[in-house]
């Protein structure tokens with residue numbers, strides 16, 4: 001069993017290891033950089049001063065609170081009711097176990113049903129097939145391509161833009177049997193009535 005909780009200072013040692021893992025960073029839009037722990041401590045402190053515009057959660061095992069991944073909503077824009085999603089499952093052995101899909105569902109639930117957001121967007125490298133599959137499964141729609149925009153391992157690759165709207169989430173969530181336990185159609189009906 002897994003849950004989200006807010007990122008804590010104690011998580012930084014593990015996160016710093018992940019951020020120095022070239023194979024993991026290869027999947028992300030951000031370039032690989034050598035990052036010492038002080039940089040991550042500043043990054044965390046900066047987050048603590050910007051909690052209105054950013055939400056950073058650790059994906060943890062319920063049993064022992066072990067951190068397995070990181071999921072964030074950044075650039076929270078209250079006028080346009082939008083935010084950007086970022087996710088990584090740190091260790092290879094924990095990938096492909098359903099943890100990423102569950103974390104995305106939980107953060108979208110938080111974004112749409114608690115934070116009153118209407119749109120969550122993300123970017124993904126065109127060759128990150130697993131991430132694209134997971135995003136599409138979770139209801140994200142591809143909106144565009146920025147061609148050869150990202151320099152990775154000596155070559156330029158395309159970046160894909162994806163987004164999900166609140167109404168897509170509410171409809172999609174009801175179809176996902178593995179997301180069970182919530183009556184999303186109830187929210188959807190309320191949402192449609194209010195519109």
Ligand SMILES: CC(C)(COP(=O)(O)OP(=O)(O)OC[C@H]1O[C@@H](n2cnc3c(N)ncnc32)[C@H](O)[C@@H]1OP(=O)(O)O)[C@@H](O)C(=O)NCCC(=O)NCCS
Nearest residue numbers: 027087088089095096097098099100101124129130131133
């Ligand atoms: C991408 C990521 C978040 C997905 O989380 P995850 O926990 O590994 O994914 P899940 O186990 O929930 O789901 C994996 C799904 O992808 C499918 N899959 C696995 N490898 C695949 C591939 N090469 N191509 C297409 N689909 C693939 C699985 O079959 C599964 O599909 P299903 O749920 O329909 O059966 C995680 O793998 C990760 O952090 N990777 C490294 C960093 C990264 O890529 N972050 C995203 C940057 S945009």
